[in-house]
Amino acid sequence: MILGAIEAGGTKFVCGIGNENGEILERVSFPTETPEVTLAKVVEFFKNKNIEKLGIGSFGPIDVNPNSKTYGYITKTPKLAWTDCDVVGYLKKYFDIPIYFDTDVNGAALGEATWGAAKGLENCLYMTIGTGIGGGALVSGKLVHGMLHPEMGHIMVRRHPEDKYEGKCPFHKDCLEGMAAGPAIEERWGKKGYELPSDHEAWDMEAFYIAQGVVNFILILSPEKIILGGGVMKQQQLFPKIREKVVEMLKGYVQTKEILENIDEYIVYPELGDNAGLLGAMALTL
Numbered sequence: 001m002i003l004g005a006i007e008a009g010g011t012k013f014v015c016g017i018g019n020e021n022g023e024i025l026e027r028v029s030f031p032t033e034t035p036e037v038t039l040a041k042v043v044e045f046f047k048n049k050n051i052e053k054l055g056i057g058s059f060g061p062i063d064v065n066p067n068s069k070t071y072g073y074i075t076k077t078p079k080l081a082w083t084d085c086d087v088v089g090y091l092k093k094y095f096d097i098p099i100y101f102d103t104d105v106n107g108a109a110l111g112e113a114t115w116g117a118a119k120g121l122e123n124c125l126y127m128t129i130g131t132g133i134g135g136g137a138l139v140s141g142k143l144v145h146g147m148l149h150p151e152m153g154h155i156m157v158r159r160h161p162e163d164k165y166e167g168k169c170p171f172h173k174d175c176l177e178g179m180a181a182g183p184a185i186e187e188r189w190g191k192k193g194y195e196l197p198s199d200h201e202a203w204d205m206e207a208f209y210i211a212q213g214v215v216n217f218i219l220i221l222s223p224e225k226i227i228l229g230g231g232v233m234k235q236q237q238l239f240p241k242i243r244e245k246v247v248e249m250l251k252g253y254v255q256t257k258e259i260l261e262n263i264d265e266y267i268v269y270p271e272l273g274d275n276a277g278l279l280g281a282m283a284l285t286l
């Protein structure tokens, strides 16, 4: 079967053609502009490719409730040109095929559970730490939506005792995203994450915040695998720091072999790497 996939990001859109084995046969990427410009490019790419199903993993917030009048919309996003944009409706006009629409992180969680680091597991968490922070969760084999969809980046966190930075979230200031997403690192330290040396104190502080998120999600969702992706997690030195802090913060309360014996295999980088988003969108069609 020929499957189409769109990783709809706030910075860039990636479109690809693939199949149910998780193979990507062709892909393109372009910057996110206005919906008119960007969605026209999407249509242009998929036209005449004979895709049979299309999966979209999107930045949000989005409406994923099939019973809602605004199903398939990007809703109240800080990216104003995309506010109330009917993404699925637009694409339906050109492609009379089943279209699957979910958050980018829910897609990535499903992609990793289908072909990647959480293959075969029914419970996993995917978190991205990039321009924002978001999480997608597969629980008992189903992606969690609920009332809207989880917004795991905006949980409250304890402040690092030495951190005077006020926080960057436009809604909450010092929520997890406000303290630990890429733009917060940049504003706090005056340099972009990838310009800071790997032994900089920024990374201990970063791990302190990410670990709090991970601990809370372990306690709430009980995932069997936690996958941490996004630009900031390219700093591989964060992994041992986060694992150590997670164990420390849990204080022995969760007695599982994943945490006590196999933490290195429990909190991991996406196995699908840079294709995590695109394959995630493709997995939504299965």
Ligand code: ADP
Residues within 6 Å of the ligand: 009, 010, 011, 128, 129, 130, 131, 132, 181, 182, 183, 192, 193, 194, 229, 230, 231, 232, 233, 234, 235
């Ligand atoms: P997006 O979240 O927009 O989809 P990314 O996941 O690439 O995109 O995240 C971009 C953010 O990650 C930026 O704030 C950028 O500064 C930061 N970033 C990208 N690469 C690295 C890196 N190697 N080390 C630290 N931070 C990085």
Ligand code: ZN
Residues within 6 Å of the ligand: 153, 154, 155, 169, 170, 171, 172, 173, 175, 176, 177, 178
């Ligand atoms: Zn917030």
